[in-house]
Amino acid sequence: MTTQKNGQYVRRPLIAGNWKMNIDHMEAIALVQKLAWTLDDAGHDYERIQVSVFPPFTDLRGVQTLVSGDKLDVDYGAQDLSDQDSGAYTGDISGAFLKKLGCSQVLIGHSERREVHGETDEQLGAKLSAALRHDLAPVLCVGEGLEVREAGNHVSHTLAQLEGALKGLSAEDLTELVVAYEPVWAIGTGKVAGPEDAQEMSAAVRTKLAELYSQEFADTVRVLYGGSVKSKNVAAVLAGPDVDGALVGGASLDPEEFAKIISFEKHIAAQG
Numbered sequence: 131m132t133t134q135k136n137g138q139y140v141r142r143p144l145i146a147g148n149w150k151m152n153i154d155h156m157e158a159i160a161l162v163q164k165l166a167w168t169l170d171d172a173g174h175d176y177e178r179i180q181v182s183v184f185p186p187f188t189d190l191r192g193v194q195t196l197v198s199g200d201k202l203d204v205d206y207g208a209q210d211l212s213d214q215d216s217g218a219y220t221g222d223i224s225g226a227f228l229k230k231l232g233c234s235q236v237l238i239g240h241s242e243r244r245e246v247h248g249e250t251d252e253q254l255g256a257k258l259s260a261a262l263r264h265d266l267a268p269v270l271c272v273g274e275g276l277e278v279r280e281a282g283n284h285v286s287h288t289l290a291q292l293e294g295a296l297k298g299l300s301a302e303d304l305t306e307l308v309v310a311y312e313p314v315w316a317i318g319t320g321k322v323a324g325p326e327d328a329q330e331m332s333a334a335v336r337t338k339l340a341e342l343y344s345q346e347f348a349d350t351v352r353v354l355y356g357g358s359v360k361s362k363n364v365a366a367v368l369a370g371p372d373v374d375g376a377l378v379g380g381a382s383l384d385p386e387e388f389a390k391i392i393s394f395e396k397h398i399a400a401q402g
């Protein structure tokens with residue numbers, strides 16, 4: 131969600147937790163509950179900074195029951211979806227089912243899906259279309275591996291992933307698009323991209339979106355950074371004007387640490 135203030139776009143920061151294949155449905159309920167309590171105690175304003183979690187599929191019903199029963203402001207979504215809506219696709223999950231479970235977002239093209247399941251930009255484009263058919267905001271993940279970074283081709287590589295997945299989709303289709311830049315070498319390694327790296331790529335993503343669609347569209351799309359985000363580095367990583375939030379893996383499994391990351395503005399203020 132993006133609003134306009136004095137002719138400028140104000141992008142609502144999003145801090146999202148990707149739980150990957152961690153935490154069963156009982157643990158998920160406890161984690162969301164603890165997170166919500168911690169954020170309430172800290173006086174978190176969800177309208178200003180959106181909070182989402184991406185649990186495994188089997189946890190979604192439990193999370194839905196808790197969020198709707200306790201009227202929590204935490205949003206949630208799935209880590210993947212099928213490009214099909216129903217039928218003989220054993221093991222796949224339809225966007226229609228996710229929507230029924232109250233999901234508002236869905237991750238698409240996480241580097242682990244690209245690597246482990248060989249998902250291609252073309253398939254990801256089909257998944258984006260499926261998300262849009264079911265009114266799920268797609269969080270499209272892009273980012274380069276270490277070799278590409280070392281060769282200095284990270285910007286062109288990442289923008290090609292972006293363009294490949296968005297092929298054939300219009301700005302009107304993509305009003306809820308979120309892009310997450312996650313350099314593969316920073317995921318789960320403790321090596322976080324420098325603030326300049328996060329800003330460089332976020333700005334490049336925005337320029338590409340302006341080229342493909344319009345500046346106005348590009349100004350409304352939120353670009354997240356992901357890869358070893360922790361409370362101690364979040365203020366630096368989110369300092370760039372084009373970085374609109376974070377996609378957090380490991381650190382989102384600890385409710386206190388995740389709540390501290392969500393309160394990143396306090397860390398920025400403390401830095402002066």
Ligand SMILES: O=C(CO)COP(=O)(O)O
Binds near residue numbers: 377379
């Ligand atoms: O892959 C990630 C989020 O999608 C990042 O994971 P880590 O924060 O554990 O590095």
